[in-house]
Amino acid sequence: MNQTVICPGSFDPVTLGHLDIITRAAKMFDRVVVAVLVNSSKTPTFSTEERMELLRDAVSDLPNVDIVSFEGLLAEYCKNSGIGTIVKGLRAVSDFEYEFQMAIANKKLNPGLETMFLTADADSTFLSSSVVREIGSMGGDISNFVPACVHDRIAARLRK
Ligand code: ADP
Numbered sequence: 001m002n003q004t005v006i007c008p009g010s011f012d013p014v015t016l017g018h019l020d021i022i023t024r025a026a027k028m029f030d031r032v033v034v035a036v037l038v039n040s041s042k043t044p045t046f047s048t049e050e051r052m053e054l055l056r057d058a059v060s061d062l063p064n065v066d067i068v069s070f071e072g073l074l075a076e077y078c079k080n081s082g083i084g085t086i087v088k089g090l091r092a093v094s095d096f097e098y099e100f101q102m103a104i105a106n107k108k109l110n111p112g113l114e115t116m117f118l119t120a121d122a123d124s125t126f127l128s129s130s131v132v133r134e135i136g137s138m139g140g141d142i143s144n145f146v147p148a149c150v151h152d153r154i155a156a157r158l159r160k
Pocket of ligand 1: 009
């Protein structure tokens with residue numbers, strides 16, 4: 001079976017935690033669609049184009065990963081693009097409640113849609129885009145938090 005999964009998120013910006021989940025999903029499934037959420041009610045630090053560009057560079061050695069953006073309901077996007085599985089990373093118990101709610105809500109909206117969880121790598125359980133933004137904006141060292149190939153661009157952008 002040719003199985004395509006989707007890894008949705010804000011990716012504002014991409015972190016090593018995101019890359020870990022995407023890389024592992026790319027080994028398990030035929031194709032991984034990384035979907036950047038465009039939320040018109042929130043102003044992200046990095047524009048949609050910037051977030052997609054950073055992700056594209058971060059996954060350039062993974063031939064079965066595509067970067068897209070989407071606006072609106074993930075369940076609708078999956079229905080319209082024929083994707084039946086969401087893959088998410090779980091960092092801590094604190095992620096669980098929200099993710100559990102979302103998985104059930106998505107299934108109600110689109111009964112064919114499954115959500116699978118991969119446990120976060122032990123080294124990145126603390127890691128989020130907001131941690132990167134906070135440390136980076138104060139000129140701190142984010143080299144252990146973001147993919148090396150996009151580090152300089154993210155660091156420079158956050159110092160502005
Ligand atoms: P955040 O802003 O918290 O980093 P995103 O919405 O950009 O969150 O993340 C998208 C998805 O990537 C999350 O729902 C989660 O499944 C996964 N993820 C985020 N950070 C990590 C991490 N450090 N380890 C594993 N998975 C992660």
